[in-house]
Amino acid sequence: MKNILLATLFLFSTGMADSVLLVKKGWQLIGSATPLNDMSKFQKERVEQVWHFDADTQQWLGYSPDAQTQSKMDSKGISKLTKLENWHGFWVKSKKEWRLTLPSTTLSKTPAQENSANDIIQLKKGWNLISLPVDAVLSADIFKDMTVWKYNPNREWEIFDQGENSVEDFPKLAHIKNSDGLWVKANKDTNLSVMKEAQKLHNFETSQEMKAYIKSTLEIYQRPVCGFEPMFLTRGGVVNDAIPTTAPTPLPVAPTVMADATLEGDERGAKNTSDTNLQERGVDEADIVKHNGTNIFYTKREHQNNHINITNFKELAKGNSKPINQITLGKNQYLNALYLVDDRLVVLSNLNSYARDEIKEVEGQEILGHATQQIVVDIFDVSDVMKIKKISSHKIDGNMVTSRVVGENLYLVSNFSPNYKIEYPKxxxxxxxxxxxxxxxxxxxxxxxxxxxxxxxxxxxxxxxxxxxxxxxxxxxxxxxxxxxxxxxxxxxxxxxxxxxxDYENPIVKIIDLLPNIEGSNLAKQTLIEPDKLYTSSKQDQNSNITTISTIDIFDGSYELSNSFMGYSSTQYASSKALYLVSNQYPIYYDFNNYKERSSIYKFNLDDELSYRGIGSVYGHTLNQFSLSEHKDILRIATTEGFSWGGRGTKNSIYTLKEESGLLPIQGVLSGLGKEGEMIKSVRFMGDRGYVVTFRQTDPLYTIDMSDPKSPKKMGELKVNGYSAYLHPIGENKLLGIGRDASSNGQVQGVKIELFDISDFAHPSSLDSIILARDTSSELENNHKALAYRESDHLFAFPYREQGDHTNDYKTKNYLGVYQIKDDGLLTYQPIKSSVNNWGESRGLIFDMNKTTYISFFANGEVVTEKLEER
Structure with missing residues (x-):
């Protein structure tokens, strides 16, 4: 490093590590996020002088460890510098290279109130000599209309000034570390909250500005924050996953017909069918089985041969499991999920390939170029399932995160990581x-x-x-x-x-792919992200991943527009009006002073502009999409702080937020759900009511009154063994919970189904339960779409697995459990067994035909259909 290197020391203890600031010989303008209550760190054999500018008096304060020099300062009327605050910048003149050791900050379980404002910079009108009081790297945007000067490690001045009098003879201030001292000219007295300003999002005016910011972010993220070697091999860079080297074959223009079928549509139709289990009415979610009441489309995944099989209800009722038609995807195209909207079939898949121009042959072996991941969106006209036509095809760089369909629009959420190589000079x-x-x-x-x-x-x-x-x-x-x-x-x-x-200050960076592209049947290859549609915070020591929402019109197959933010989304939730993306990777531990985990929530309207509406933050992390719900323009979100195995305990809370002027400020909060060490295992919001399950040893089911967003209240509680991983409403007065049983000491057992009575909201009770074998588990614990539920007769089915033992070579058995809620109890039917023994996704489908109820079990292309026995 040229001048300053912030290094965290190894400590062979459980305490936090001290940090070290490497200071070079000569003058440097530096800062420290740790207060220095005296000047003993600046010893005579190392330092000649230390200077700080007092903005209150607009006067210099000086200190020298040499008595003679200090006497000269005193004789000139210069006040003595006796301490430095955590937001003070200071000039230091050193006799030689030395190391300023900074003590660690002890982090408490519950931050003290007096520490809550440690991120505040007290600025006075005029010039201020300051530094960042937090351990972060930020852009100068947090200073808004102020003028900022930085003396960089290469002994050059950089400037940030958005006003008309901007100085063009100096390079633009790139980024600010907490080891940087800054000259800031403020127009008025103000207290600047670094954390508050850093979380606000901004976009860009030009493509050049956007690219420079992304490049700067990836450089900062890859370098060691505290002087260690960069985590280059584990935190990004060029992808080197082992993927087949053959180039992808073109997608078929038309599907291959597998059998000649002549059944008419009316003859194939079914009644009273189950559909994809959705969180919100009117918001469709992708699934591996889709139907329109007549034809059924389901996925079959193999290593390099992926298909969409097509059948109909009449064929299933006859016990015919052979598809009547099939769509075959291209090689290296891995099938993800489907949508069926009227006569349009939307197929989502992933495509992996390598840059052909970078593939080299060394000693008879191919050395692969950089890998490229793409999302493929194919739309087919399936009005005639025997003459299927492809309407459009689009490829988007990146990985699929999630998707939704509202009305005629597909909303696709993708994540892209820039490809680059980075080296550091010695x-x-x-x-x-x-x-x-x-x-x-x-x-x-x-x-x-x-x-x-x-x-x-x-x-x-x-x-x-x-x-x-x-x-x-x-x-x-x-x-x-x-x-x-x-x-x-x-x-x-x-x-x-x-x-x-x-030398981490001067990295050698080779950019391969900085931004994602999109191309389609009638769309030339173009950049997916526009400068005014990419939102990012001022915090630059974060992953350079870019999350993008793209809109595609399902009926004409055209790409509409995209909107993006820099960061990773861990949880996604969509109402019929808005899409909320939650990130707990950035900023993870955003409360810099106390290292409390926080989650940021980004809101985008599902309108013609896909407009970004605002950002909010809450403590803790979410479990899944059911942790969020929008009701009457209020967002409810349930979070857990900490982990059951951590030494600091846990804290479960429900927050309410409402959009106001580009932000999502908190309206109300309910904390203290669950005992010490318990974490949220499932959540369900329904209207003005909420239900939360926490678990460590027992399963407390909490009922929550959400009618007043500013004051949510815990109304009731029920303790049972085990926990519900998924909650499903049964009318207004019952709740179905599916999860795991547990022993009295919290040891998890097999699958448990429990029916709760919530008619007395303050006193929930258990009506009935079913416990499966100890070695059983279900996909439904992590994927709500694994539930097939028919509201008319409360018949439901879900897949579960039973782990084998030494008697059958530990092979897994796959079943579809079939159950019914009748009166106040649970009925069990004979499960359907599949010969597919892998751990892939599987689904159940309930339907009536000729006054008979049938249950079909779909497991990776295999279909087993049985009549429901009379009970």
Whole structure:
């Protein structure tokens, strides 16, 4: 590094690590996120002078560890600098390179009230010498209309000024670390909350500005935050997954007919059928089985041969499991899910390929180029299932996150990670006496840890040097990590035996793919993201992933538009009016001072503009899409802070938020659901009511009154063994829970079905339960679409697996359990068994034909249909 390197030291304890600021010889403008209550860190043999500008008085404060120099300052009327706040910037003139060791901050379970404003910078009208009071890298946008100057590590000035008097002779201020000192000119006295400003989103005016920001973000994210080697091999960069090398074959223009069928549509129709289990009425979700009351489309996945099989209800009722037609996807095209909207079949799949121009042959073997992941959206006209026509096909760079269909529009959420290569120049150094001692310890000295691992050369045949041979100490001495702070960033070249560190300030970056593209049948290849449609925060030490929502018109097959934000979405929820994307990767631990996990919620309207509406934040992480619900323009969200196995306990809460002026401020909160260590296992919001299940040893079901968004209230509680992983409403007075049984000490057992009475909202009760074998589990625990439910007679079915034992080579058996709610009890029918023994998705389908009820079990292309026995 050229001038400053912030390094976190290894501590062989459970406490937090100290950090070190490497300071070079000469003048530097720096800062520290840790307050310095005295000037003892600036010792005479290292430092000549330290200066800070007091914005209150607009006067300089000075300090020197040399008594004579300090006396000169005093004689000139310069007030003595005695301490530095965590947001103070300061000039320091050093005699030599040295290391400023900063103490760690002890993080409490519940942050003290007095620590809640540690991110505040107190700015006065005029010039201020400040630094960031938080451990983060931010863009200068947080300063809005102020003028900001930074003296960078290359000893050059950079400027941020959005006003008319912007200075063009200096480079634009790229980013700000907490080790940077800044000159800020404010137009008025103001207190700036760094956390509040950093979470606000902004877009870009030009493509050049957008690309520069993304490039800067990926450079910052890849470099070690605290001076360690970059996590290049584990946190991104060029994808090197092992994928078949053959190029994808073109998709078929028309499907291959598997059989000659002449049945008329009216003859094939069924009555009283179950459909895809949806969270919100009017918001369709992709599934592996779709039907229109006559024809059924279902997926069959093989390694490189994926198909959509087609049948009809009459064929199933006859026991014929052979498809009447089939659509075959291209090679390396991996089938994801389907939509069926009137006579349009939407097929979502993933396509993996390699850059052909980068494939090389070395010693008879192909060395692959960088991998490319794409989402393929194919739309077919299936008005005549024997003469299927492809309407359109689109390819979008990235990975599929989720999708929804509302009306005639497909809303596709994708995630794209830029492809790039990054290297760091070596900066050779001469070992100080301390580092000589560190690398070559003598008998009786502190024993240093082994040589640092050179991860930058980990791909070569060079091995990490062995640790030095050390004679055992005569007397045990405690290891002092601060003593060798300056040595931890150094590596040793085996060939030359020279020592060096990597220059992270000047990375060598090769961009392969910075932005995702889209191309289609009638759409030339173009960038998916536009500058004014990409929203990002000012926090730049985050993953450079880009999450995008794209709209495609299902009936004419045309791509409409996209909207994006920089970050990763962990949970997605859609109402009929809006799409909410939750991210707990960025900003994970956004409360910088207390390292409390927070989730950010981004709201996009499902309108013609796909408009971005605002962002909100809550503490904790969500479980799944059912953790969110929109009702009367109020967003309800349930979260858990912490983990049951963590030492800091857990906290379960429900927040209510409402859109206001580009933000989603919190309206109300209910906390304290569950006991210490319990986590949310399932959530269901229905109108003005909410239901939450927490679990560690028992299953408390909580009933929540949500009628007043500003004051949600816990109304009732019921404790039973085990937990419900999915909750399904049965009319207004019953609730079906499906999850796992558990012993009295919390050991999880087999699948459990429980029927709850919620007619007395303050006193929920259990009406009946069914417990399956101990070694059973169900896809329904993690995927609500695995439930087939028919409201007319409360008949339901879901797949479950039974793990084998030594008597059958531990093979898994797949079943479709069939049950019915009758009066206040649960009825069990004979399960349907599948010969497919893999762990893929499977579905049930309930339908009537000729006054007979049938149940079909779909498991990766296999279909088993049986009549429902009389009960």
């Amino acid at each position: 900066e050779y150094v001469t070992l100080s006496e301390t580092c000589k001692e560190y690398f070559n310890p003598k008998e009786g000295e502190d024993t240093p840890p082994p040589y640092p691992v050179d991860v930058m050369n980990s791909s070569s045949s060079e091995q990490t040097p062995p640790p030095p041979k050390v004679t055992p100490l005569r007397k045990s001495q405690p290891y002092n990590p601060n003593r060798y702070a300056e040595c931890y960033s150094l590596n040793k070249e085996r060939e030359t035996e020279r020592y060096y560190r990597y």
